[in-house]
Amino acid sequence: MAGAIKTLKLLLTAACLALCAGTWLLSPAIAAGTVPGFNLTPQFDLTGKAAPGCRLFVIQAGTTATPQNAYSDSGLTQVLPNPLTCDAAARLPQWFVSDGLIKLRLTDKNGAQIFTGDNLLVVGPSGGGGGGGGTIDPTTIFQTGAFMQFYGTGILTGWVRCNGRTIGNATSGATERANNDIQALFQYLWFADTNLAVVGGRGASANADWVAGKQLTLPDCRGRVVANLDDMGNSTAGRLTPSYFGASGTVLGAVGGAENQTLTIAQMPSHFHSASIYDPGHVHGYTYPTNSGNTGGGGAFGNIPGTTVTSSAVTGVRVNSSNGLDTTYSTGGGGAHPIVQPTILATTYIKM
Missing domain, CATH: 2.170.14.10 (Phage P22 tailspike-like, N-terminal domain)
Known part of the structure; x- marks a missing residue:
């Protein structure tokens, strides 16, 4: 009997060890x-x-x-x-x-x-x-400075909104996040984009400004879509130029574009105005002044009359000559027209 009990204990111990080992092997990595x-x-x-x-x-x-x-x-x-x-x-x-x-x-x-x-x-x-x-x-993990669009409007753990407000340490009074956990993003943005304003002016280093409790302005994505730099380590593609984008297409954080556009005359397509003139017929009156000084000289040119012309013509085109130029009367309102692409709104966040 004692031998059987001992054998049973050994079997139970082995089973327990096997079960524990299996549990360890199946535990989440x-x-x-x-x-x-x-x-x-x-x-x-x-x-x-x-x-x-x-x-x-x-x-x-x-x-x-x-x-x-x-x-x-x-x-x-x-x-x-x-x-x-x-x-x-x-x-x-x-x-x-x-x-x-x-x-x-x-x-x-x-x-x-x-x-x-x-x-x-x-x-x-x-x-x-x-x-x-x-x-x-590690390439699938968001790094500090990464952008993400999220279908919501509130605060996300580990992220801040790109709304042009400020970040800083716990005593900085920053408007978007004032907390010591924002230091990594503060220092990253301080180096990555020197055009981001530091309230009180940039100091000697990112760490100096952090310790001093200064506020760093976040990128402002409000009402804007995000586009890629025109070079991104390659030669300039020329798809975003200052002439039309309104800013350099190769500067990180540069902003340009507009919601609407008002065309100038130079931007209008070349065109002609079709017009028809209605003239039912008119008469001209002639006045010949007396030329008493002319005693003749022969031929058809003996008298040269002065002429006065009047017209009763009715036309279908009105002409404005008050400025000395013959132009058709203006029409249209000259207002701006929308140039917004099809758009859906969300919130852009940046990783802390």
């Missing part, structure tokens, strides 16, 4: 991770002292300073401020990014660089297999 040494870990300056208030910039691999979102959860839904700030114990918070490579730059609280590293491997579950890379294609 989490394609997110972090970089060892920079997660819940104290940071130190170049002298070896703890660096409370230090800042970790999370940057897209292979770029100079293009921010990449970091998240507080492995599901990559809760965006963290960028840079991440160390606490009083110089410890960074827990953070996650999608699998792949990343660039990190660590500075002290005054901005002095402590560390920078590019193409650092993000270490995480990666679907549980290990060594096989991530299960999420």
